[in-house]
Amino acid sequence: MTSNNDGPTGTTQHTCASPYLNSRIFTLRFTSTARGARLARRLVAVRLDEWGVPYGTEAHETVVLVAAELAANAVRHGHVPGRDFQLLLRVTDEARPVARIEVSDTRAERVPPRPGRLPEPELLEGGRGLLLVEALADRWGWCPRLRAPGKTVWAECALA
Template sequence: MNPQTPTHTVEFTQRFPATRKCAQLARLLAVHALDGWGIAVGTGPSDAAAQIVAELAANAVTHAKVPGREFELRLSRTADTLRIEVSDARAECAPVPRNPGVDAESGRGLFLIEVLASSWGTKERVVGKTVWADIGLAQVLGQN
């Protein structure tokens, strides 16, 4: 077993103001946290996680922004799974993949998440919702 492979769950949680700059910061901090957990920058799982965090955080600040409310990023890792969660204050803005059309400049983010994640979904909160995505790590990191 790799000495950096957790035998229990490790977590990172951070709240951010709902701005585009903070969505970018969320992606950067996620990659840094994953590197500390043994998921090296530039590897497939790190790149996939960065893209998922970028898409979910961008959705939170673009479509689910509530004035005065923050969004939250939570990462948790077990030996074989990385879970990414982004929570916001708008329950009525549940993400639904849609066909944006060939010439559309946006609308493909959830399709990317479907490709990059082993599973994803939403769950309700007292205020708002959480969109989560799991990345399977055992095979991609060569663990048994």
């Protein structure tokens, strides 16, 4: 796990423009391993609870599950040896709060299908992580990273 995003390789990149200005942000880089994905999930759970989205609520469980699936996908499908993945969690401070999860990896040639274009579950060769994300998130998508190789997969979940 690495923290601090001050260097050229660690700078938080908001390549998928988020419309939310008033928000709390947590971002951290994790090793591209199963252990890194588990730690990302746990830290998202802790941060949500600290920000007033308590453990055991539907909103908390949904955001944590979506974050876990995106982190697992970054490890499974976006892994490049020696490169970390980055997770960003943003929770808005608006009347109808939204949690936005962004997971960036460094593998540009393997991209997910666009939202709404996922194959039927019985046609999938691998897991069903993006089917869960599509079912649970209010919106999701992906975009290429602009200042580094790779892609960012993001999802938004209403917290109300």
